[in-house]
Amino acid sequence: MSLYLKYRPQNFDNLVGQDFISETLRNAILQDKLVGAYLFTGPRGTGKTSTARIFAKTINCLNQKDGNPCLQCEICEAFAENRLIDIIEIDAASYTGVDNIRDIIEKAQFTPSQAKYKVYIIDEVHMLSKGAFNALLKILEEPPSHVKFILATTEINKVPETILSRCQRYDFKNIDNESIEKRLLYIAKEEDIKIEKKALYYIVKNASGGMRNAINLFEQLIVGDKITYENIVENLGITEEDTLQQFFQKLLENENSIIQDFDTLLSSGKNIKLFLKDLIFYVKDEILLLLRENKNYTKELLILEILDEAYAKTKNSLDEKITFLSAILKIISSGKQNIEIKEIKKEKQKTEEVFYKKETKKEENITNDMIEDIFGNPSDEIFVKKETKKEEFVQDESELKKNLIQELKKIGGKGVIILGLEGANFKKEGETFIIVFIKKMPYNSINNTESLSLIHQALENLGHQGKIELRLLS
Secondary structure: OOHHHHOOOOOHHHOOOOHHHHHHHHHHHHOOOOOOEEEEEOOOOOOHHHHHHHHHHHHHOOOOEOOEOOOOOHHHHHHHOOOOOOEEEEEOOOOOOHHHHHHHHHHHOOOOOOOOOEEEEEEOHHHOOHHHHHHHHHHHHOOOOOEEEEEEEOOHHHOOHHHHOOOEEEEOOOOOHHHHHHHHHHHHHHOOOEEOHHHHHHHHHHOOOOHHHHHHHHHHOOEOOEEOHHHHHHHHOOOOHHHHHHHHHHHHOOOOOHHHHHHHHHHOOOOHHHHHHHHHHHHHHHHHHHHHOOOOOHHHHHHHHHHHHHHHHOOOOOOHHHHHHHHHHHHHHHHHHHHHHHHHHHHHHHHHHHHOOOOOOOHHHOOHHHHHHHHOOOOOOOOOOOOOOHHHHHHHHHHHHHHHHHHHHHOOOOHHHHHHHHOOEEEEEOOEEEEEEOOHHHHHHHOOHHHHHHHHHHHHHOOOOOEEEEEEOO
């Protein structure tokens, strides 16, 4: 017998992680306030079927103890030995047709042979066909007093509203890690199995809130009379935390060398999907840590979203390696783009501080030291001489910039060009249009044939003729 079946809860007291549901059902039994149909919904392995079995056993128990089955009467013993024919478990995935449900309806009319209630537990009820649901609806509308239905599903959205409205619904939640850990330690003690703390943490983390998943993985990893993290690494091919930390750090810093790490990963024969899953869990833990410390986690969240999306795509991907590589490249490129946009925005702010001085401030009050701090040394090529009229410069620059940017947007100018020009300053000397930059990034992003051609075309559309000159403020 598997450990999951061996340690399956036999009463409400042993049911783990669903305290509210246990207490509610027990009170209903104690107060004899039962309904004809119940609906249990929630993730896999969270106790839906186990709760249904306990409930069915308890309402038929001859010697109930505080809303729990006694586990000793003839009903409880017959149920434990699978001899109680009045409690029927059905897997809807195997009995989807309308004829199967009609058969249930026909047999439900007969009174129980041994127990007080005839209980039908229909698992994965969302798998029923439309005709089967319609047939089931008829008996749910007016169920015989001696019949109880317990429907269980992992996909509540696929159950028709007409069925939902006739059931008392209970939503099962994922079981918290602490409860899973306590249960596994209890089983380990009962089975005399030694388990390392790091190995226990891995099992709990990968159970994803499901007790059945946790116990099955626990049993799978037993070697002799112990479970070690070293055996988990060897048998499951999971990734060491140091490797995950290094990989994540390179994603965080947009390092191109991560491609070499990816190649190493492939050559080592590592299971890509498993590595991706481990990496997702690692990033999730890092975000939770930052959250507790009230630190910014914007980039980490972006990485998590892209990796999670890639993991979902691996199910239908022709090559999961390509899916993972695409996610890596997407993270790196988005990170570099964000850095570039931030730099351009800083550039724009700094430029505005330099050129948009209050007009009420007299020019003669500006000292040579202040000019050198803002514009550089007076010998520099871009230095604005005193005879240049500031008011005229600002007016020309603002009008030309506004019109040029609007025209560029019309003819398909890229976002990087627009942001770069917004942070720059314009002036006209004769037939030459001069665009002034403070830093190299926006200057370099525009100083290419494609960008200059677009700017030249936009200027011509505005009726301006002449050359374009880019200058970098040193």
